[in-house]
Amino acid sequence: MILLATLRIAGRALRRNKLRTLLTMLGIIIGVGAVIAMVSIGNGAKAQVEAQIAQLGQNVILILSGNVSRGGFHMGFGNAGTLTHEDYEAIRREVSGLTGISPEVRTMAQVAAGNENNNTQIMGVGTDYINIRSWPLADGVNFSEQDVRTANKVAILGKTTATTLFGEDDPVGKVVRIKSAPFIVVGLLASKGMSMMGMDQDDVVFVPYTSAMKRLTGGTVFRSFNAQAASPELVPDVQNQITELLRQRHRIGEGKDDDFLVRTQQEISEMATSTSRVMTVLLGSVAGVSLIVGGIGIMNIMLVSVTERTREIGVRLAVGARSRDILLQFLIEAVTLSLAGGIIGIGLGILSSRLLSIQMGWKTLVSVESIVIAFAFSAAIGVFFGFYPARKAALLDPIDALRYE
Amino acid sequence: MDTQPVIKLENFSKTYVTGEVEVHAVRGVSLAIMPGEFVAIMGASGSGKSTMMNTIGCLDRPTSGRYLLDGVDVGELDRDELAELRNHKIGFVFQGFNLLSRTSALENVELPLLYSRNRVGSRHQRERALKSLELVGLGTRAEHHPNQLSGGQQQRVAIARALVNGPKVLVADEPTGNLDSLTSVEIMGIFQELNRQGMTVVMVTHELDIARYTQRNVVMRDGRIVSDQRVPNRLEAAAELEKIKREQQAVQLAP
Ligand SMILES: Nc1ncnc2c1ncn2[C@@H]1O[C@H](COP(=O)(O)OP(=O)(O)OP(=O)(O)O)[C@@H](O)[C@H]1O
Ligand SMILES: [Mg+2]
Numbered sequence: 001m002i003l004l005a006t007l008r009i010a011g012r013a014l015r016r017n018k019l020r021t022l023l024t025m026l027g028i029i030i031g032v033g034a035v036i037a038m039v040s041i042g043n044g045a046k047a048q049v050e051a052q053i054a055q056l057g058q059n060v061i062l063i064l065s066g067n068v069s070r071g072g073f074h075m076g077f078g079n080a081g082t083l084t085h086e087d088y089e090a091i092r093r094e095v096s097g098l099t100g101i102s103p104e105v106r107t108m109a110q111v112a113a114g115n116e117n118n119n120t121q122i123m124g125v126g127t128d129y130i131n132i133r134s135w136p137l138a139d140g141v142n143f144s145e146q147d148v149r150t151a152n153k154v155a156i157l158g159k160t161t162a163t164t165l166f167g168e169d170d171p172v173g174k175v176v177r178i179k180s181a182p183f184i185v186v187g188l189l190a191s192k193g194m195s196m197m198g199m200d201q202d203d204v205v206f207v208p209y210t211s212a213m214k215r216l217t218g219g220t221v222f223r224s225f226n227a228q229a230a231s232p233e234l235v236p237d238v239q240n241q242i243t244e245l246l247r248q249r250h251r252i253g254e255g256k257d258d259d260f261l262v263r264t265q266q267e268i269s270e271m272a273t274s275t276s277r278v279m280t281v282l283l284g285s286v287a288g289v290s291l292i293v294g295g296i297g298i299m300n301i302m303l304v305s306v307t308e309r310t311r312e313i314g315v316r317l318a319v320g321a322r323s324r325d326i327l328l329q330f331l332i333e334a335v336t337l338s339l340a341g342g343i344i345g346i347g348l349g350i351l352s353s354r355l356l357s358i359q360m361g362w363k364t365l366v367s368v369e370s371i372v373i374a375f376a377f378s379a380a381i382g383v384f385f386g387f388y389p390a391r392k393a394a395l396l397d398p399i400d401a402l403r404y405e
Numbered sequence: 406m407d408t409q410p411v412i413k414l415e416n417f418s419k420t421y422v423t424g425e426v427e428v429h430a431v432r433g434v435s436l437a438i439m440p441g442e443f444v445a446i447m448g449a450s451g452s453g454k455s456t457m458m459n460t461i462g463c464l465d466r467p468t469s470g471r472y473l474l475d476g477v478d479v480g481e482l483d484r485d486e487l488a489e490l491r492n493h494k495i496g497f498v499f500q501g502f503n504l505l506s507r508t509s510a511l512e513n514v515e516l517p518l519l520y521s522r523n524r525v526g527s528r529h530q531r532e533r534a535l536k537s538l539e540l541v542g543l544g545t546r547a548e549h550h551p552n553q554l555s556g557g558q559q560q561r562v563a564i565a566r567a568l569v570n571g572p573k574v575l576v577a578d579e580p581t582g583n584l585d586s587l588t589s590v591e592i593m594g595i596f597q598e599l600n601r602q603g604m605t606v607v608m609v610t611h612e613l614d615i616a617r618y619t620q621r622n623v624v625m626r627d628g629r630i631v632s633d634q635r636v637p638n639r640l641e642a643a644a645e646l647e648k649i650k651r652e653q654q655a656v657q658l659a660p
Binding site for chain 2: 005016311312314315316317318319320321322323324325398399402
């Protein structure tokens with residue numbers, strides 16, 4: 001029997017029981033929809049992490065203080081400050097292949113100008129910082145080595161902070177008070193947009209790290225340095241040099257654990273991606289379970305259908321249908337169910353991931369790959385769970401089937 | 406005329422085993438039916454008629470003995486080969502019609518063509534099915550569903566379905582069992598006409614007067630053939646129909 005005729009028979013059988021067909025498909029619809037939506041959330045997160053890491057700059061090497069247990073690397077910064085100003089100077093002086101290095105001292109502080117004030121992220125950084133982060137100035141100038149050395153009260157404002165404090169006015173040359181200390185605004189950063197956590201990266205004030213430590217945090221040690229290698233090829237070498245230098249300086253004996261961490265951008269990216277990949281797989285497989293449940297639903301209904309239509313099967317066998325004709329008929333019916341469910345589910349998944357991005361502000365990314373896989377998977381589910389009922393139908397004895405009440 | 410029988414049973418037996426009990430439904434029957442014969446199988450209930458018909462119709466295989474259909478030993482064939490024989494050598498008509506519900510008469514008649522080894526195009530299929538329906542006088546009811554047809558009409562659809570693939574033998578198990586006497590005679594008229602055109606017809610019936618429309622009566626008892634005779638005064642369905650209609654007119658049953 002040709003495929004077209006079989007398809008027609010299957011289509012008619014499914015249309016005959018519209019509600020039942022819909023309810024049977026529901027399992028697959030929900031399963032496929034959930035897989036598509038979950039994977040799109042995972043992919044969205046991954047894309048955002050990658051974008052975020054790319055925003056660190058190019059060929060960036062992070063030097064973090066504190067020892068981190070073997071198992072994990074935390075996306076935050078080390079906790080105990082073990083990096084000293086002397087370490088910083090030594091790396092600057094002795095490591096070759098560096099184009100820049102800068103400490104990063106973070107603190108939250110009240111920033112005010114005129115009547116406006118704002119609780120803002122303050123970053124104490126060196127002169128190389130904006131180059132390392134590839135974060136250009138929109139206006140004004142970077143602060144100088146002299147500013148850093150003498151802990152001058154100069155500041156570079158992020159776009160959002162500038163707008164909050166000065167509106168549309170040009171902030172360069174104006175004065176802001178950080179924790180009551182007046183700082184002169186020398187520069188304005190170009191806009192960088194949202195971070196992956198949904199935080200506004202432009203709500204920031206850069207000051208010389210010396211000024212930040214002296215006037216804002218009172219600290220004497222660093223939690224992190226950002227360094228930049230001259231080229232991608234130099235990154236591993238620079239990483240080794242820094243590690244060796246710091247081990248020497250911290251007098252860490254052979255076989256002892258470092259009390260600092262040197263991570264390249266590449267490594268951070270790989271770790272973050274693998275974390276989000278794990279998340280994607282996890283979310284996807286939870287959703288996949290509902291696909292299996294949907295498949296069992298199809299099997300159940302197909303078994304009912306075979307029993308209900310035993311006489312029909314008997315008639316078909318009596319007029320010369322072979323086992324494989326009956327097998328094909330019921331298999332196609334099951335696959336039609338699961339594929340139709342899959343297609344609706346794909347639509348639903350795309351729709352719900354759209355809704356999630358709009359309503360929850362999550363970044364989602366529906367990949368063609370996940371659609372193709374969902375489609376193939378629902379077909380496979382139809383074949384897998386439809387096979388047993390179809391085989392049962394195909395192996396019926398014609399006389400028994402005709403006599404069936 | 407062909408000298409080889411189209412149906413040949415040689416010491417055919419069929420035993421059903423249900424649990425511990427063995428039922429000998431047919432015990433060593435030999436029977437030869439020549440092409441163009443019109444045979445009625447008769448006998449009490451449980452005498453093994455349906456069992457024999459199922460084998461003749463290739464729905465089943467002998468437990469022992471041989472069944473040759475058109476010279477082919479059916480006992481040697483596998484499931485698919487039996488299906489193929491049912492498809493193009495046998496036209497089976499059942500007591501309960503066995504039409505697919507919610508499927509038009511035409512599509513019911515097309516069904517065997519769907520499973521035919523030498524398939525024809527779908528337009529050709531419709532033409533052949535329609536021709537077959539016209540043959541049983543239902544050309545105008547092609548689009549009707551079984552539940553829109555009378556019992557006699559449904560049985561005629563079933564006969565059209567049995568004929569559509571041009572079978573060698575028409576096998577009918579109590580085709581008039583569910584029909585009133587007038588309709589039964591009409592069905593006999595169709596069988597007689599087909600037989601006149603050369604079709605071999607084997608039919609089971611309980612009713613003596615229905616058996617008189619055939620050429621040969623085989624009587625079974627307890628799984629054996631106890632008599633096999635020519636029908637002496639064969640009835641002609643056309644003439645009988647006239648007679649019944651006249652009688653009915655008398656009591657105003659018919660216009
Ligand atoms: N599938 C089966 N399993 C067990 N026994 C069966 C089966 N089919 C038929 N029989 C038995 O075989 C015997 C013959 O049955 P069969 O149906 O051939 O009789 P029949 O002559 O057609 O009767 P009727 O006139 O009532 O239709 C009966 O005793 C019946 O109980
Ligand atoms: Mg019977």
